[in-house]
Amino acid sequence: MKFAKGIRNQTVADGGEAKFQVELSSDRVCDVRWQRNGVTIKSDDVKYSIESEGGKHALTIHDVSANDGVVYSCVVGSAKTSARLYVDGKFRSSTLRKISTFPVQSGLSRNLAQGKFGKNASELVKS
16 A cells, blocks of 8 residues: 555644645555554544545644644555644643732833843733
């Protein structure tokens, strides 16, 4: 068995959904397995959904988090195609906590200083 179209690396935002799709050279395939770092994935409809229609097969990863940033593979017989999932490290709003505010004195006679807060080279802004 051969892959007419293999899977490719992709980047998905934290909390988003990733979908890997393959196309096989034949519709007559019984045993298509999806793997996460070499371990077979079972479709549970919560974290993973596996679909197939003819020679097209797909793995969907729901509610992507940093832990999902690994190598995924589709295995059919001795044929295998693999790709890496990269997770964009932007914050989920549900993970942010309110932190206390505090006064800062600069020693300047006028307020000339401007401060910015950031994480991973991205500026945090007040929402």
